[in-house]
Amino acid sequence: MSEDSTRPFRFGFWTAVSGVLVAALGIIAYFRFTRGIGAVTNLSDGFPWGLWIGFDVLCGVGLAAGGFAITATVHILHLKDFKPIVRPAVLTAYLGYMLVIVGLIFDLGKPWNIWHPIIMWNPHSVMFEVGWCVMLYTTVLSFEFLPVVLERFRFSKLLGVVRSVTPVAVVVGVILSTLHQSSLGSLFLILPHKVHPLWYSPMLPVLFFVSALAAGIGMTVVESFFSRRVFGRALETELLGRLSRASVVVLGVYLVLRLRDLWVREALETLWPLTREGLMFGAEVGLGAILPMVLLASASFRRSPRRLAWAQGLVVLGFIFQRLNVSVTAVEAATGQRYVPSVSEFTVSVSLVALGMWAFVLACRFLPIFPQEAEAEPATAPAGVREPVPVPVADVETVG
Amino acid sequence: MAHRAILVDVTRCVGCGACVEGCQQSNQQPAHSARGFDEQTYTYLMDRGSDVYVRRLCMHCEQPSCASVCPVGALVKTAAGPVTYDPAKCMGCRYCMMACPFGVPTYEWYSATPRVRKCQMCEHRGDKGPMCAEVCPAEATVTGEREAMIAEARRRIEADPATYHPTIYGLQEAGGTDVLYIGPREPAALGLPRVPISHPMPDLTWRALKHVPDVVMFGGVFLGGLFWLTKRKEEVARVEGKGKDEGHE
Numbered sequence A: 001m002s003e004d005s006t007r008p009f010r011f012g013f014w015t016a017v018s019g020v021l022v023a024a025l026g027i028i029a030y031f032r033f034t035r036g037i038g039a040v041t042n043l044s045d046g047f048p049w050g051l052w053i054g055f056d057v058l059c060g061v062g063l064a065a066g067g068f069a070i071t072a073t074v075h076i077l078h079l080k081d082f083k084p085i086v087r088p089a090v091l092t093a094y095l096g097y098m099l100v101i102v103g104l105i106f107d108l109g110k111p112w113n114i115w116h117p118i119i120m121w122n123p124h125s126v127m128f129e130v131g132w133c134v135m136l137y138t139t140v141l142s143f144e145f146l147p148v149v150l151e152r153f154r155f156s157k158l159l160g161v162v163r164s165v166t167p168v169a170v171v172v173g174v175i176l177s178t179l180h181q182s183s184l185g186s187l188f189l190i191l192p193h194k195v196h197p198l199w200y201s202p203m204l205p206v207l208f209f210v211s212a213l214a215a216g217i218g219m220t221v222v223e224s225f226f227s228r229r230v231f232g233r234a235l236e237t238e239l240l241g242r243l244s245r246a247s248v249v250v251l252g253v254y255l256v257l258r259l260r261d262l263w264v265r266e267a268l269e270t271l272w273p274l275t276r277e278g279l280m281f282g283a284e285v286g287l288g289a290i291l292p293m294v295l296l297a298s299a300s301f302r303r304s305p306r307r308l309a310w311a312q313g314l315v316v317l318g319f320i321f322q323r324l325n326v327s328v329t330a331v332e333a334a335t336g337q338r339y340v341p342s343v344s345e346f347t348v349s350v351s352l353v354a355l356g357m358w359a360f361v362l363a364c365r366f367l368p369i370f371p372q373e374a375e376a377e378p379a380t381a382p383a384g385v386r387e388p389v390p391v392p393v394a395d396v397e398t399v400g
Numbered sequence B: 001m002a003h004r005a006i007l008v009d010v011t012r013c014v015g016c017g018a019c020v021e022g023c024q025q026s027n028q029q030p031a032h033s034a035r036g037f038d039e040q041t042y043t044y045l046m047d048r049g050s051d052v053y054v055r056r057l058c059m060h061c062e063q064p065s066c067a068s069v070c071p072v073g074a075l076v077k078t079a080a081g082p083v084t085y086d087p088a089k090c091m092g093c094r095y096c097m098m099a100c101p102f103g104v105p106t107y108e109w110y111s112a113t114p115r116v117r118k119c120q121m122c123e124h125r126g127d128k129g130p131m132c133a134e135v136c137p138a139e140a141t142v143t144g145e146r147e148a149m150i151a152e153a154r155r156r157i158e159a160d161p162a163t164y165h166p167t168i169y170g171l172q173e174a175g176g177t178d179v180l181y182i183g184p185r186e187p188a189a190l191g192l193p194r195v196p197i198s199h200p201m202p203d204l205t206w207r208a209l210k211h212v213p214d215v216v217m218f219g220g221v222f223l224g225g226l227f228w229l230t231k232r233k234e235e236v237a238r239v240e241g242k243g244k245d246e247g248h249e
């Protein structure tokens, strides 16, 4: 019941859009690499980091956080009910990091030197640490993803070997993720003069970590919802509901940290009179954290997969707002510089998202991402694993 | 440790622009008029009105943010004093530009092989020191060891307290810099960047970065422990024949 339950693609419109985007990406890349970054972006000496850092890198890495959260839940906490979403989450993370690297190739002035941190060390630099962690974690993700490929091509011997080291890979992955998710926030610690007080905080590393966790879970739920629509497979509503309860807790922790920090630093005062920064802050915290937290806390709300997806979509949006507020809004406010990304900058970011979606769809089609016949780890599954039936609560009892 | 510094005395500056010209020559840039930092301009004069001219250049911080954030060590504080740049190492992340509290580094935005640009205190001239100090006709820019420069600044202020504002800009800013300013007004009124932080900026980062080894060690033990504990629980549950999990509600 794997391949035949897949509906034929009805992607005519989207294929066309993606084609246009990919073509545009090629043209922009040509100008970017022959005439320089300035030729395609609105960056300047006064505003050297823009959308490509704020969205492609900061958001890309954060939205991929579902990978480490879900693998940790299943492989470290042994909550095996969540197994059906491990592979989609790992795939998302893997693709996410790939796209971050593509984004960096656009954004770095000399991307061919991207490997330099391997041999040129500066342990005092947060960027150095982030570089190493991203490099290592992408390797770990390849390991976590490898079983899918090996399974597809039936390399059973190798599969056994790779699986036996999975727990180690997961532990290493969680540590690396904790480090660089928070370090993306630490990047801004040395810029007290360049970040508006609503966003500059010594707590930035912690806030970045917790919000990435919320966004990672949010992405996992949203994408499970959409992959159901594309692949017509059973959605683990019960599972996603439980994940969303975890979201409520994570968002709660985030809000307490965030608001307490603002309170302690007496930064809330900058909200009056209401400025652009205040509005952006309101959208970020109000619509992107408080609202979804309240919604997801209601049991009846969680019963509808569509509503779950909407609320988690808000979490994801709130997260994107937060990252862009730190990297753009707050910097604009503190430095008095104006920055509006150029059409090319937007196009690159949107194209990367489109590429990611395509890669996801293709991977789901050709690889056992939603394994139905072969369970991932037979050792822990009881003898009679039932075939998942397309009824929401079906998977819950298949736990050993 | 004794190292080179530059003292800029705004009071003595006559606005002739010799330092700007000398800088462009020394760094092999085409002669041009300079109104701000850009990829061809390491120094320029700000005309502050009533015959007050303020030179801007890289401050050569004692503990430079730019060098501390550079992931590949392309920017370094040399023992001799200058903060120098190696374009062969640079990967173009532009973190240095974000991090500099004085807004100094610029970028070759329209180059396919872009470099960060900023004053390197004429490091290529070796012991001859920076060209700007050599060509200044008014002793408005002088160079020497940092302690000597501070002493000279104090001497000038004390000799003429009516003309000079008592502040030496660069003693405190960002934990101290190797370019020092004295002048007729307070630094902010001269148009010099307000840098309220008087401890080295890299400390701000280090407070977070120093926890990395702890996260690795405790994280490893904690996660490994969780793995082991929950695995054990699961095994026990299986042995006792409780197939069902407790994790529902």
Ligand code: SF4
Binding pocket: B058, B059, B060, B061, B064, B065, B066, B067, B083, B099, B100, B101, B102, B103, B104, B105, B118
């Ligand atoms: S003024 Fe800026 S560029 Fe110059 S040394 Fe200090 S941090 Fe670096």
Ligand code: SF4
Binding pocket: B066, B069, B070, B071, B072, B073, B074, B075, B089, B090, B091, B092, B093, B094, B095, B096, B097, B116
């Ligand atoms: S742009 Fe170059 S010099 Fe500046 S921090 Fe990045 S790698 Fe270092």
